[in-house]
Structures are given as structure tokens and as C-alpha cells.
Amino acid sequence: MNSRDTTTHFIKSSYSTGGQGGECVEVAHTADGGRAVRDSKNRDGGLQFYAPEGWAAFVDGVKGGAFTR
Template sequence: MGGRQGNDCVEVAHTADGGRAVRDSKNRDGGLQFYASEGWAAFVDGVKAGAFTR
């Protein structure tokens, strides 16, 4: 996004409770972050609204 050609990649997976698990695809042993469905939805809404642009 934003015209950048970077090498930053993440993997996102659905969890059994409707949330999401996120990890760095280049550092798979680096651990996971878990987000409840409400938190993930708020994050996605923020991305769509441009809340994380510089």
C-alpha cells in the first residue's frame, strides 16, 4: 500500500472463536499474536478509514 514495494509480510488465520492469529511469515518461530473478533474488526475498519497512514 502507499506505493511501497516492501518485504514485510504477515500471515493471518481464523481462530476457532472467530478471532485471528497473526504471525510474521519470515519469522514463523517468532510467536503469534491473537486478536478477538471485535478487536480485529476494529483494526480492519481503521485500515479502511486510513487511520494508520503517515
């Protein structure tokens, strides 16, 4: 199995509503424990892949308030 193979279905983020309610991302687990992310309005537009360590750092940043305004 390739590290970029998704092992779960994509799930839309409930926190990704944006100003108009249509700005959503979807996330799936990958074979190496990382995540694949795509735009829910343009599912064929490509994927972004994050290694497990990068995804963990992102989640820690969100939990720590690093991305709040």
C-alpha cells in the same frame, strides 16, 4: 476447540511489502472468529491473537484511513 486454535491456513498479506519487499505478515482465522497473526520470516517466533471485536476495530481503522501517513 480452544479460541486460539486456528481454523484456516495462514495467508500472507499482499499489502505487507514494506520498503524492501520482505516485511510480511500472515493471518489465519481462529475458532472464536478472531485472527492469529505471525511474521512470515520468523514463523516459529510466536503468534499474536486478536479477539473478533479487536480485529474488526483494526479492519475498520484500516478502511477509514487511520493508519495512513
